[in-house]
Amino acid sequence: MISPLPIEAPVPPSTAIVARTSRGYWREAGGRLRRNRIGIVSGGVLLFFVVVALAAPLLAALITHTDYRSIDLINTFARPLTPSHILGTDELGRDELTRLLFGAQVSMGIGFLAVVVALTIGACVGLVAGFYGGLIDGLLMRFVDMILATPAIFLFILMSILFKPNTITLSLIIASVGWGSIARLVRGEVLSVRTRDFMVAARAFGASDARLIFRHLLPNVLHVMIVFGSLYLGQVVLIEAALDFLGLGISPPTPSWGNMLTNSETYFFHSSWLVIWPGVTIFLTVLAANLFGNAVRDAFDPRLR
Amino acid sequence: MVKYLARRVLATVPVVIGVTLITFALMHATAGSYIPGLDLNPNLKPEDAEAIKRYLGLDRPLYVQYLTWLAGIAHGDFGRSMIDGSLVSSHIFDRLPATLELTITAILIGVLISIPLGIAGALRRGSKIDHALTALSVAGFAVPAFWLGLVLILIFSVQFEAWGLPFLPSGGVMTPGTNGGDPLDRLVHLVLPATVLSFVYLSIWSRFTRSSMLEVLSQDYVRTARAKGMSERRVVYLHALRNAVIPLITLVGLELPSLVSGGLVVEVVFSWPGIGKLLYERALQTDYTTVLGITTFAALLVVAGNLLADVLYATLDPRIRYE
Secondary structure (H helix, E strand, O other), X not given: OOOOOOOOOOOOOOHHHHHHHHOOHHHHHHHHHHHOHHHHHHHHHHHHHHHHHHOHHHHHHHHHOOOOOOOOHHHOOOOOOEOOEOOOEOOOOOEHHHHHHHHHHHHHHHHHHHHHHHHHXXXXXXXXXXXXXXXXXXXXXXXXXXXXXXXXXXXXXXXHHHHOOOHHHHHHHHHHHHHHHHHHHHHHHHHHHOOOHHHHHHHHOOOOHXXXXXXXXXXXXXHHHHHHHHHHHHHHHHHHHHXXXXXXXXXXXXXXXXXXXXXXXXXXXXXXXXXXXXXXXXXXXXXXXXXXXXHHHHHHOHHHO | OHHHHHHHHHHHHHHHHHHHHXXXXXXXXXXXXXXXXXXXXXXXXXXXXHHHHHHHOOOOOHHHHHHHHHHHHHOOOOOXXXXXXXXXXXXXXXXXXXXXXXXXXXXXXXXXXXXXXXXHHHHOOOXXXXXXXHHHHHHHHHOOHXXXXXXXXXXXXXXXXXXXXXXXXXXXXXXXXXXXXOHHHHHXXXXXXXXXXXXXXXXXXXXXXXXXXXXXXXXXXXXXHHHOOOOHHHHHHHHHHHHHHHHHHHHHHHOOOHHHHXXXXXXXXXXXXXXXXXXXXXXXXXXXXXXXXXXXXHHHHHHHHHHHHHHHHHHHOHHHHHO
């Protein structure tokens, strides 16, 4: 935004201002993010889990030489660091590391899908509500109030017993509650952006509503969405793991970090590693996602620091 | 104040109606005729099936069913279980004390520990203590509650017992066989679940107190107080703290609904016989009506909790009322 300068005393453009305008907002935010060491490291950890998820079958074939389903009843509860089982085996002799690798597919897949769906729905609702205001705004926001007023975990459980979820439906179930918060945030941002001069100008040029919303409003609320999305990812991974743990999410034989913990309680006494590994991976993923989200927030919205 | 109150109360009415509508719609989407397969049961004559539906009021128009159901809720009747026909409300009130015992303890622990931690972080900003507290709260926010529960059980129940040390019980509200009359026994059972549950609150609230305290400490009136030569202790605890905890009250108020729902996973891990575990058990049995009854109850509590937090906030901070 250009600040109005007094006409009587024109100020020559200083180099600082030139430098600012030549580097766009996005580039500047990107630069801030790259300079944030914690952000880069946590982003790297997150990327690592994504790569692991994508390459799980390959890694299983090359490193652990086994499938997540292959049962080996002679080698049940093998201790970690036994030759062919680096992280040990579970009650059915299935290799823990292989199952963790494939579990990453569930966590990362549902994590990113739920974030994308929640962002898309939430942004659309928030943009429309903020742009049109009035009755539409009132109705949409009351609806958001209602969604957010129902305890999320209860809604998740309810929908889980209704739909017997797989990876995709579970993402949709989680996103069906998560969009409410982003809709609120986007709407708030739209309310402050829509009265700015460039909006008035675009409207005066005869821009259609759709063009105003997607061409002019959306880029100005995108930073809110990016910040929310990156912080929301960790929450989705946590929720998903909890639902799997409760037996209401992804169910065996498909391994997920949550459902790997379900039975582990039974084998506490002799095989504590079955409790440790999946929990540590969940913790690391969520920690990385949260820290990366914080770094993104600091980069894109320095005021919030 | 009265005007503000009236406006806030009125604003909750559409939310209440909406929440009940959503659960009612879900109930119909799920349970359908309440009795799945009623029309398909070969042992029932069609007219008998009709009679059962008439008896349950399912032949009446939807809006009549909704209003009847709503009237029931207004009288504290949350419907009946689909499995055994028992009253959902009686289940709720059976389990409510255990849940409240757990969540109130956790919230109290959270508040009592997070405020001093937040103040310590704010006063020694940038110090080692501050960094350690920050790291701890970031970690606390990322650790799955159910896993933390499992690990604590593993350490303090399983391993301590194996090492012959005094160990904590791994679940339940009291030692089986006793009638819960021994307060010490209940307290011992409370330690692990309450610790796990308060962990999340701790990490959020201590961060919040810290930033709120930092903001207040930079205010003019704090500088004035210092300029007057007031002791640092007085400045911090008398002037700054009071204003710093006001926003925290809203945050804690927003947790009021989690008095019922927040502990679900922890209740399951520690087999704590509360509302969350009730909902979970019933969900596994696909007892839709009970699950929906509990959900409605919890949703109404959320609305009430938000209202209470708003009112409390407005009482403490007069600026809010005039916005």
